[in-house]
Amino acid sequence: MSAAAPGLRLAHEVPLRTRNTFGVEATAPLLVEVLDAAALPAAFTLAELRAAPPLVLGGGSNLLLAATRTPPLLQLRSDAIALVADDGTCARVRAEAGAGWHALVEWTLARGLRGLENLALIPGSVGAAPIQNIGAYGVELAEHVHAVEAYDPATARWHRFDRAQCRFGYRDSLFKQAGAGLVVTALELELRRDAPLRLGYAGIREELAARGIHAPDARAVADAVIALRRGKLPDPAQLGNAGSFFKNPLVPAAQAAALRAAHPHLPHWPAADGRCKLSAAWLIEQTGCKGTRAGDAGISDRHALVLVNHGAASGAQLLALAREVAAAVAARFGVALEPEPRIVGATW
Numbered sequence: 595m596s597a598a599a600p601g602l603r604l605a606h607e608v609p610l611r612t613r614n615t616f617g618v619e620a621t622a623p624l625l626v627e628v629l630d631a632a633a634l635p636a637a638f639t640l641a642e643l644r645a646a647p648p649l650v651l652g653g654g655s656n657l658l659l660a661a662t663r664t665p666p667l668l669q670l671r672s673d674a675i676a677l678v679a680d681d682g683t684c685a686r687v688r689a690e691a692g693a694g695w696h697a698l699v700e701w702t703l704a705r706g707l708r709g710l711e712n713l714a715l716i717p718g719s720v721g722a723a724p725i726q727n728i729g730a731y732g733v734e735l736a737e738h739v740h741a742v743e744a745y746d747p748a749t750a751r752w753h754r755f756d757r758a759q760c761r762f763g764y765r766d767s768l769f770k771q772a773g774a775g776l777v778v779t780a781l782e783l784e785l786r787r788d789a790p791l792r793l794g795y796a797g798i799r800e801e802l803a804a805r806g807i808h809a810p811d812a813r814a815v816a817d818a819v820i821a822l823r824r825g826k827l828p829d830p831a832q833l834g835n836a837g838s839f840f841k842n843p844l845v846p847a848a849q850a851a852a853l854r855a856a857h858p859h860l861p862h863w864p865a866a867d868g869r870c871k872l873s874a875a876w877l878i879e880q881t882g883c884k885g886t887r888a889g890d891a892g893i894s895d896r897h898a899l900v901l902v903n904h905g906a907a908s909g910a911q912l913l914a915l916a917r918e919v920a921a922a923v924a925a926r927f928g929v930a931l932e933p934e935p936r937i938v939g940a941t942w
């Protein structure tokens with residue numbers, strides 16, 4: 595470890611197994627921790643970062659390291675959360691990229707602010723959240739975004755994007771689109787104390803009823819979501835994984851209708867542009883892949899969308915298994931699955 599400019603901390607040849615939730619072995623030639631976002635421009639003057647564009651590491655929870663060496667890594671560490679406006683009903687909350695997502699959810703709930711309760715317990719950092727527009731239990735982050743702050747190393751300029759400029763889509767945003775090169779430094783959310791609770795997603799009402807709660811508040815909804823997630827998704831601390839490995843595929847209405855005629859139990863949801871979102875987990879389960887493994891790379895026996903590392907799987911082995919699963923779904927249903935996590939060191 596060495597100090598570079600003020601606000602930066604450098605480490606060389608950094609082992610990454612504990613810094614990615616898949617728990618795969620890889621080494622970063624350099625890790626630059628940015629302790630204060632104001633030091634970000636200085637980070638990009640480092641020779642190593644000028645030579646190779648860095649990978650911005652959040653919580654490492656949506657990442658598959660497919661090669662054993664990575665580009666230089668950049669990690670934002672500032673994690674302040676603050677109210678920037680509050681009229682008693684509606685508030686704006688600014689959180690810096692290094693804060694933990696779930697810590698932010700808890701911070702807002704403790705202040706009586708609603709909106710993030712369905713997004714409780716999603717792993718990862720605040721900075722990563724807008725990149726893939728995190729979503730769960732019928733709510734997407736985009737609904738609550740007021741602005742995203744980012745730094746563009748190519749132009750050395752700071753930006754503040756409003757919600758429309760972020761071009762949010764299902765697990766997608768301006769920041770994810772290839773070549774954007776923007777480093778997200780902070781998120782500003784707009785949350786209301788009087789927002790209606792969103793109980794419509796399958797499982798929430800049942801979980802609340804099982805707890806004897808008939809007039810839930812946001813805390814109760816968050817607790818129900820936490821219980822549902824713990825029941826369905828393996829804990830990365832116990833079994834390496836990155837949550838859903840595939841996005842739910844969006845297909846044209848006609849293709850969805852044909853598939854539903856042949857498979858009446860296929861779960862589906864209406865989506866934008868007249869398309870239809872299909873359950874990737876269901877498609878995978880029908881191929882018989884759920885719960886199977888190839889060496890230490892496997893498909894969770896609890897949720898077919900979750901690729902798991904039973905111990906010593908390499909990123910390349912996990913990727914190979916994911917490709918087999920996608921090929922099986924394509925062969926059986928004619929539907930192309932796309933990975934959700936960022937794949938580093940290989941292309942899908």
Ligand code: EPU
Pocket residue numbers: 729730731732795796826827836837838839840841842861873874875876877879884896897898899934
């Ligand atoms: N299903 C199966 N087999 C399984 C699991 C699920 O057939 O092994 C079917 C169920 O019948 C269910 C349907 O799939 O009706 C949907 O399952 P679930 O509610 O678990 O949601 P999902 O569509 O599989 C999405 C998100 C999750 C999020 C949940 C809950 C994506 C890619 N994934 O999963 O997000 O937690 O909804 O809202 O959109 C993540 O992004 O990493 C993630 C975990």
